[in-house]
Amino acid sequence: MTVATIVLAVLYGLNVNQAAPETPPVVTTTTPAPSDTQATICESDQCVSAASRIVNAMNLEAQPCDDFFEYACGAWNVDHLIADDQSSVSTFNGLREDVAKILKRVLEKPITTERDSIKKAKNFYSSCMDTAQIDSLGAAPLKTLITEMGGWPVVGDSFDASKFDLSKTLGKFVSIYGTYGLVSMWVGSDDRKSTENIIQLDQPSLGMPNRDYYLDADKYAATAPSYRKYMVDMMTAVAGASADATAINAVADQIIDFEIAIASSMAPDSERRDSEALYNKMTIAELQTTTNSAINWSAYINSAMSVVGTTVTSTENVVIYAPEYLKNVTDIINGRFDHHRLVQNYLVWRVVKGRTSYLSSTLRATRDPYTQATSGTTSEPARWRTCSDSSNSNFPMPVGSLFVQDSFPEENKAATLQMVEDLRLAFKSFLPTNDWMDDQTKTNAETKADLINPIIGYPDYITDTTDNKMDQDYADVTVGVATYFDNIQSAAIHNVKTSYGKLRLPVDFEEWITSPAIVNAFYSPSRNQIVFPAGILQPPFYDAGQPSSMNYGAIGMVIGHEITHGFDNSGAQFDGYGNLNNWWSNSSKENFNVRSQCMIDQYSAISWDTAKGLHLNGENTLGENIADNGGIREAYEAYKRWQVANPGGDLRLPGLGEFTQDQLFFLGYAQVWCGTYKEEYAVRMLTTDPHSPGKFRVLVPSENFPEFGKAFNCKQGVDTMYPNPEDTCRVW
Structure with a gap:
């Protein structure tokens, strides 16, 4: 009802064997009702x-x-x-x-002989509450993750563009790190055959709330400066003493310009209400021909599906919800100077932005101006609530x-x-x-x-x-009582595996x-x-x-x-x-x-x-x-x-x-x-x-x-x- 739409896009359930009650005669709203004064006043x-x-x-x-x-x-x-x-x-x-x-109360009760999954939930909560431990680690857990992602060139990490594989990198980021920086992908029930799960592709999310924040002049003016500051401050904090202010500011401008191009190619929500028009089912080979993309879609999807050990061929069916955007994504990427480095900087930024909540208080503070601009908040919630x-x-x-x-x-x-x-x-x-x-x-x-x-x-x-x-x-x-950031990554991969693992299985x-x-x-x-x-x-x-x-x-x-x-x-x-x-x-x-x-x-x-x-x-x-x-x-x-x-x-x-x-x-x-x-x-x-x-x-x-x-x-x-x-x- 309020959801985030979340979220929400793959909620399930159907019981085709449910008995159908008979349709009753219409009761009009003028039917005489019992007197409101018949019942005794309740004093419980x-x-x-x-x-x-x-x-x-x-x-x-x-x-x-x-x-x-x-x-x-x-x-x-x-x-x-x-x-x-x-x-x-x-x-x-x-x-x-x-x-x-x-x-809060039930999670803070001491662990006894409860089931293993409940113990993990309680230890996860404890790791989140241990702010002293989180602050003591500083940027270390994030830097470890950045290294796993292939480095963040803007903070001084080495980057060899000749070894950058766009298709495989996008697939890895969408699955292992959960960023929809350029293309969204998930596994869910087929709209035309609800008993079967299928791979689905769509236009991405953006760093700011939605495309209007990039394309509407008033919203852009009110929000983009704080978004850019958030980006610059986070990059500077992660780079530490080796931070290059000139390079960081230049990359921040490149990323915003890049996102404006992405937003301009995305369809607005008002044009995405017709499910019939949005639904495009085709094989991966047909997708490659239709989009004529620099992204090798077989490589992209196989890179993403590798987290569950599933391999697909070019004859695999997929559902596409944004074919025009997928056609344009090649031009969006290739039209940028040093685009491989830019894409890597952008994808890592989106992961870092998505993980800010789980970092030290110093790193979390970098987003404060941005959250004030988009939500009006000037402080964090109580830690127990978070x-x-x-x-x-x-x-x-x-x-x-x-x-x-x-x-x-x-x-x-x-x-x-x-x-x-x-x-x-x-x-x-x-x-x-x-x-x-x-x-x-x-x-x-x-x-x-x-x-x-x-x-x-x-x-x-x-x-x-x-x-x-x-x-x-x-x-x-995997949950450790002193490793909140790592616990988040373990839970995130678990969620992706749960979703992607449904391919080839009937819908439950x-x-x-x-x-x-x-x-x-x-x-x-x-x-x-x-x-x-x-x-x-x-x-x-x-x-x-x-x-x-x-x-x-x-x-x-x-x-x-x-x-x-x-x-x-x-x-x-x-x-x-x-x-x-x-x-x-x-x-x-x-x-x-x-x-x-x-x-x-x-x-x-x-x-x-x-x-x-x-x-x-x-x-x-x-x-x-x-x-x-x-x-x-x-x-x-x-x-x-x-x-x-x-x-x-x-x-x-x-x-x-x-x-x-x-x-x-x-x-x-x-x-x-x-x-x-x-x-x-x-x-x-x-x-x-x-x-x-x-x-x-x-x-x-x-x-x-x-x-x-x-x-x-x-x-x-x-x-x-x-x-x-x-x-x-x-x-x-």
């Missing part, structure tokens, strides 16, 4: 805590019909200041902080096991699974009334909805001490590749799978002590959001089995596009004062906006069904007697998005994040949904939050 500790959390976040002086975000979150936003080490503060981040504190996050990232299942056993109520898993079914039925109930779809497309959409596979909480094997899968999975990771649809201990949720189009890790299944998203109305508004909306991703502008291109396959009639797809354009225009018209008055990007955020708007409608419909099925009424909270359950539903929805941002991060968010800012994730879907205006007795066509129908947008 949980209910009191929930009531306090709700009221303390609100600005009751604001008018919900004018600015619902301020009404729901005004006090929260005032009370929660953004610290120097933060780029933003939000309900999401607050829960992430709570999870991190739990991880180390708990790093441990969770590198040992997701062992750390997830500790979290689940310590803090995850098992009943939350069952409650979430039931809500998934409720939301699935709610989505399906909309289909018969969607007059913009023909009958066959409606049937296809219903089939896909039935096949969505929910993955909830955590995989069972991580808490089963008789199952040695977790220890086997991390058997090749039950595989978890996200930590259970994270506050996030996901949809995978290639698996038609929705994922809700244990970390998000707690207050304020789900709380057994708050009314069901608020649970449906909070975690229910998240569930609806992820289900709707299967039917947004990207997910709708995949069928129920995770294959890139057009299941739409031409007329239904045209109507879908018209409705989508309404939403693009609606969000693009919004300016955000926190981000220097810049406008939201309705094209880049379309998928998330469709999911937000559909998710809230589905969650509300599911709650209406719950009310009919529970005539005894919902929980009533102390001190909230004047609120109806419908109003509490919308408060539960809004309060998961409370938060504020620093200006630098707000600008970055509008540039790189596929989600709209939290404020607009509350305001726009509420304005587009007439049941909100009705719930708060707003005046349609008069109040901001209850516009006339012609001024709203709806896809699902």
Whole structure:
């Protein structure tokens, strides 16, 4: 849901044998609901805590019909200041902080007779926390890695251009060192045949957040000087007494110029939403002919795959997502003076930049101006927070096991699974009334909805001490209590081996590749799978002590959001089995596009004062906006069904007697998005994040949904939050 898109690109899961529930009759939102006053006021500790959390976040002086975000979150936003080490503060981040504190506690417990993988996770955390040892090593671990990479010419290392093999070097860097400096490569499920894994190539990442930071004059002027300073300061620190300031400054300029050329050849995000157009499957031999590249693609791929001992031939199929960029990469490289030396300097820089967090405090300080320019932060997070996050990232299942056993109520898993079914039925109930779809497309959409596979909480094997899968999975990771930097490299190679080792193997649809201990949720189009890790299944998203109305508004909306991703502008291109396959009639797809354009225009018209008055990007955020708007409608419909099925009424909270359950539903929805941002991060968010800012994730879907205006007795066509129908947008 907020991801980094992370990341995320290869989340999995599909259960084609799942029983499809029957589509129920439509329950309209005007169905009489049980009286809000039927139930007795709940005075348990949980209910009191929930009531306090709700009221303390609100600005009751604001008018919900004018600015619902301020009404729901005004006090929260005032009370929660953004610290120097933060780029933003939000309900999401607050829960992430709570999870991190739990991880700190469980990782700091003494090692006893735990499984080997858990011991490694705890030793990894200890090595991260030992800042005295990290500082004492200085640049030594980094210099060792640089030597392994073939040296860094800019800091004075010897370099023989005649022995530089571009193709093999790129392959080595993309696999062993994990930099996507010129070409991205991974192994994942084939979009057109989701049961099979295949090698995939794409345009790269960049040193600054994305291509706009190189090509937009304002962003470049605000960020490039600090990026260049970071580069120069790091190179100078690594070179030490032998640093050549003239040479270092010249190389920094060359690298930035090189990245501008790369950025100019990359397609913008707005042109990369059509999976059908992006997908290009061909053999390696055909790739070589198509691109006419200086890169020998067989040599490149074999160099990368050597980490798992796999060899491919020129007849191996690959999927290419950026053929035009791959055609241009030769000119980008060859058009540079002393280009072999430049490429080596650049690739090493990208690895060093990616490893800065794991170095001594002196070396980490070189990036401070850059992080301030891109995120607004002026100090580092508390060390325990850094180390708990790093441990969770590198040992997701062992750390997830500790979290689940310590803090995850098992009943939350069952409650979430039931809500998934409720939301699935709610989505399906909309289909018969969607007059913009023909009958066959409606049937296809219903089939896909039935096949969505929910993955909830955590995989069972991580808490089963008789199952040695977790220890086997991390058997090749070496962890020393005094070698944090080396531990990172071992974990990084392990991750690459895990990915590349899937080639030739069938896709494992039950595989978890996200930590259970994270506050996030996901949809995978290639698996038609929705994922809700244990970390998000707690207050304020789900709380057994708050009314069901608020649970449906909070975690229910998240569930609806992820289900709707299967039917947004990207997910709708995949069928129920995770294959890139057009299941739409031409007329239904045209109507879908018209409705989508309404939403693009609606969000693009919004300016955000926190981000220097810049406008939201309705094209880049379309998928998330469709999911937000559909998710809230589905969650509300599911709650209406719950009310009919529970005539005894919902929980009533102390001190909230004047609120109806419908109003509490919308408060539960809004309060998961409370938060504020620093200006630098707000600008970055509008540039790189596929989600709209939290404020607009509350305001726009509420304005587009007439049941909100009705719930708060707003005046349609008069109040901001209850516009006339012609001024709203709806896809699902």
